[in-house]
Amino acid sequence: MTIIPKNGERGYPQLRITAHGYECGPRWIGWQETDPPDPQEVEACRAFLQLCERTKTGRVGSYWLKHVIEQAVNNYVSNGACLQACRDLGIPAPQIFRSPYGPGGPNGRVAVSLRSIRRIAKGLGL
Numbered sequence: 001m002t003i004i005p006k007n008g009e010r011g012y013p014q015l016r017i018t019a020h021g022y023e024c025g026p027r028w029i030g031w032q033e034t035d036p037p038d039p040q041e042v043e044a045c046r047a048f049l050q051l052c053e054r055t056k057t058g059r060v061g062s063y064w065l066k067h068v069i070e071q072a073v074n075n076y077v078s079n080g081a082c083l084q085a086c087r088d089l090g091i092p093a094p095q096i097f098r099s100p101y102g103p104g105g106p107n108g109r110v111a112v113s114l115r116s117i118r119r120i121a122k123g124l125g126l
Helices: 039-049 062-073 079-089 114-123
Strands: none
Touching: 039 062, 039 079, 062 079, 062 114
8 A cells, every 4th residue: 555645744845836836746747837936926825815714634626726816816826826825824735646647746635615715706706
């Protein structure tokens, strides 16, 4: 049985975050960006995530959440900006190890309440 470590836990290093998302395994080489997330995008994500209720485990995908944040701020934000904002705020967002594109994809499961996201979106008229 293979045990896959959670991002940054039990002595394992935290994964590097690029504008695209988590740095991925060899299958993703040539497709992913290496630039860090834009600080203005990270700040927009941070402002939104501060309004969300936290959960103990990852509930929503970072890529879906980035689209909600884009609608809320009416501007583009990258997947990596969403993940970096989670890291800055101490919100768990472990990498999703099983994705349609193979193990070790760029997305994470963000530990925020879906109900709180819907409440915020409704309050903003989205």
